[in-house]
Amino acid sequence: MSGALTCSAADLSALLGPNATAAAEYICGQLGTVNNRFTDATFAIDNTYLLFSAYLVFSMQLGFAMLCAGSVRAKNTMNIMLTNVLDAAAGGLFYYLFGYAFAFGGSSEGFIGRHNFALKDFPTLTSDYSFFLYQWAFAIAAAGITSGSIAERTQFVAYLIYSSFLTGFVYPVVSHWFWSPDGWASPFRPSGDRLFGTGAIDFAGSGVVHMVGGIAGLMGALIEGPRRGRFEKSGRAIALRGHSASLVVLGTFLLWFGWYGFNPGSFAKILVPYESGSSYGQWSAIGRTAVTTTLAGSTAALTTLFGKRLLSGHWNVTDVCNGLLGGFAAITGGCSVVEPWAAIVCGFVAALVLIGCNKLAEMVQYDDPLEAAQLHGGCGAWGLIFVGLFAKEKYIDEVYGAAPGRAYGLFLGGGGKLLGAQLVQILVIAGWVSATMGTLFFILKKLDLLRISEKDEMAGMDMTRHGGFAYMYYDNDDESSRATQLQRVEP
Template identity: 75%
Template sequence: MAALACSPADLLPLLGGNATSAAAEYICGRFDAVSSKFVDTGYAVDNTYLLFSTYLVFSMQIGFAMLCAGSVRAKNTMNIMLTNVLDAATGSFFYYLFGFALAFGTPSNGFIGQHFFGLSKFPSQSFDYGFFLFQWAFAIAAAGITSGSIAERTQFGAYLIYSSFLTGLVYPIASHWFWSADGWASPARADNLLFGSGVIDFAGSGVVHMVGGIAGLWGALIEGPRIGRFDHSGKPVTLRGHSATLVVLGTFLLWFGWYGFNPGSFLNILKAYGVSGSYYGQWSAIGRTAVTTTLAGSTAALTTLFGKRVLVGHWNVTDVCNGLLGGFAAITAGCAVVDPWAAILCGFVAAWVLIGFNKLAEKLKYDDPLEAAQLHGGCGAWGLLFTGLFAKQAYVNEVYPGVENRPYGLFMGGGGGLLAAQVVQILVVAAWTSVTMGTLFFILHKMKLLRISHEEEVAGMDLTSHGGLAYEFEAEEKKEISF
């Protein structure tokens, strides 16, 4: 953001014959001071917008905590709440030490960042503290996704290990590939763009949701289902969460936070498209992104509502909440580059993707208390494909300028280049997360550090690991009755 310059030598002839060089210098000095103030204001506005978006994204941690707590049985409430707190706390430490540097430490090669370890030489011309905090909020969101998949049966120490590994290494390297300006598949990289496009994963259907979902998939697969989730004949048994109230509260908090997650990924707001002074600029694109996010989630919720009514015969608020979140996870990749009508289609398909993966999970005897792998992994993958099909040329060129004839959505006339890049991202994220997190969970399993004992699982982790139950009013009521 450069200031406008004023030259006394150029200004003097314009002031007339009686003007002096001192007058020209004074006027230029005042002009430069005002120009610098406008530059300062621009930085302040953009950083305030980014920090506000960061606070919204961080509020999603409250949503994750409430959603997770409501989705597990009461005897494991303390455990899942504590793991959500530690996802944020542990993620802060390891993303500060290693994660941010591996993700955005520029200059770097296409595969891994090399600077800013422990925020050394920070802030810089490239990044300020607000950008670090925004990216940290995304990193801990990925860790929060994984915790839901392995809830109610995982040793507490395993949570600390996987959360550190995910936020300090696995997630940052994946985000470097697709979000750093140096990343090998980044749409911001002007040279060697993948299929002439690079990957468009604007706010992280792949980088955040697929990474978190696939990590959770491997954890849940290696641990196996919870005791009682399938009967002796292999039929699924519903282990209901203890509070639909907390599930709904968590869902609304996540919805609120998503307005920082998706629109906030523009990183700045004070940017004109084309001629300055027009009513249309990046602020309009931010508003459109909030609209597409809203429509995709709402459509997925309604589709799930009526779809599950037809399939199972009743209205289920928990299913609707998960459907809503599946729509959000799907639209996250293309939220900035699609029209609102396309977002409705995205949400409709996302709901059926989630329903289909849940049916498949039951057939394979896979147990995920939060449906996190199906929701974030499955719907996240659909979101990447959706972007490759429906990204609009005008929006792609606004959000990712500087590349001529950049491919856009296949169904919008942009050819198959972008769709091919999106498929590559799905395969690469799945492979990278499987190799790293799958190996970690397997090692923890072999070392007997992953799953709790049969006795602990039956009794509940709150009682065996956390000093007591989260809710004591039943015991208090019995005590009063005995008197």
């Protein structure tokens, strides 16, 4: 399946003899029909694969919702669940109107796309609706990361504003830089125009998705400040534990499942052979990507398990789940271009990065209910550095196309150019998201649209903002129990 069959009626007629012209024309006509059917089948299979991957990535929204719900206190469950729904809904509309055009609409300067707003003149020669749906699922994943950082103290209108802005503008610009063929740092640019001659490699989004979502959450949480009661006046941290470890574990498994669409699905096509002529084809690379994803997450989970045991003396399931997700966030950027053994190194270091970031957060009195900035921002940044150290030349050529002078991992003898490009990616993402989302959150704070009142925060947003608790602990006819519940929200 490496290409279409070709046939010349004149050449075939000469081969078969002077009386075989009609037969030659018939044979060539049948080969043309086969080629057309082959092309149609290839398109159908590739689109089915991409749509299935999009559905897997979208299923991560369910995982995010369960993880968020389990990580907050019961009195804020309804609020955080609603924000997850609106991340997907608002993200769908704004990514359709603006986001996709900014991300993949084509540009001359490599900064921002300028075509296909509201999917005008779509599909194109290179993209169809399945590709749009897949990219939208990525965009709302970034927004979902941010919602966890600012949970339990943020006004509902602020969620709507930041989610629309992030999915419609901030995230798409970053994805254009590194994923669009004409993005200024894209590895798909012509060799003479690539950053440091190689371009930054971020296959499925350690930087584009995870760092963007994590840093956006970091800016929101810093500007809002910690939840009331999270730190004493002396600076000592007080644990405000989530109300359901069961939801956290179930959400983590759903995210794990969805990551097999996130990482292997980023190939977008399954029937395209390697440019290097590898006999293994795209199937092997997709399988390898799923394996590296699994190994990194598993290693990070076990490292966190024993690391936190040494620090706290407990076997903590929530910490293990976060460690697992940190390993996934880290391997996402290089999942397709590293060996399985290197993925184990990635997961091990990712767990240490997460533990270290959490310790630093406590020291500076930074409060993030889901550890989203530490997990997605910190581990995502490590994932980009990891690519610059461990990316294999053969796999880079297979995934991105062989090209003279293309760099690979420093520890594998590829020099420092790729690592330099990865460091540039970290810096520009951190700068761009901090400048845009930081400004937005600051404006919301000045307009008194960011944080809820102390009274509402202490009572819980489910009752004060959403009309009732997510969990009902009394019967409708039990007036005494109802009165007890209502007393809990009195000032």
